[in-house]
Amino acid sequence: MNTPENNSDSRNTFSAYQEEAFGDETAASAVRDIAEVPAIEVITTAAVHLMSAAAVKCGLAAGPDAEELKDLDEARKLITALAGFVTAAAPEIGSQHAGPLRDGLRSLQLAFREASTIPDAPGKGPGEKFTGAVN
Numbered sequence: 001m002n003t004p005e006n007n008s009d010s011r012n013t014f015s016a017y018q019e020e021a022f023g024d025e026t027a028a029s030a031v032r033d034i035a036e037v038p039a040i041e042v043i044t045t046a047a048v049h050l051m052s053a054a055a056v057k058c059g060l061a062a063g064p065d066a067e068e069l070k071d072l073d074e075a076r077k078l079i080t081a082l083a084g085f086v087t088a089a090a091p092e093i094g095s096q097h098a099g100p101l102r103d104g105l106r107s108l109q110l111a112f113r114e115a116s117t118i119p120d121a122p123g124k125g126p127g128e129k130f131t132g133a134v135n
Helices: 014-022 024-035 039-057 072-093 095-115
Strands: none
Touching: 039 072, 039 095, 072 095
């Protein structure tokens, strides 16, 4: 029978994972460090990472290998994830922070349309189920 008493040793926690992966002292330091970061910063940083990855996959990377890095299937996934993330986060982070994220998302959606040889129907492009049609 699973009870809190006999299950506590086998329960996987973030702290247990960190201790196993990094050692007690490093894990404690990481927990302290992340505790000091405001949620808005974590959310915007995650969004910027998704944006950056999507831009590269849309072929917008700087440098001569930009075309080689282009992968529209991957870009579609990243843009859709970003759209869901930004849509869900917007009420929590406010328009001051959500506005620029929405602008970046829209730019990526338009870049995807431009890079795609087979156009999606209006409202069927990456992330458009969350944002509505982008044109």
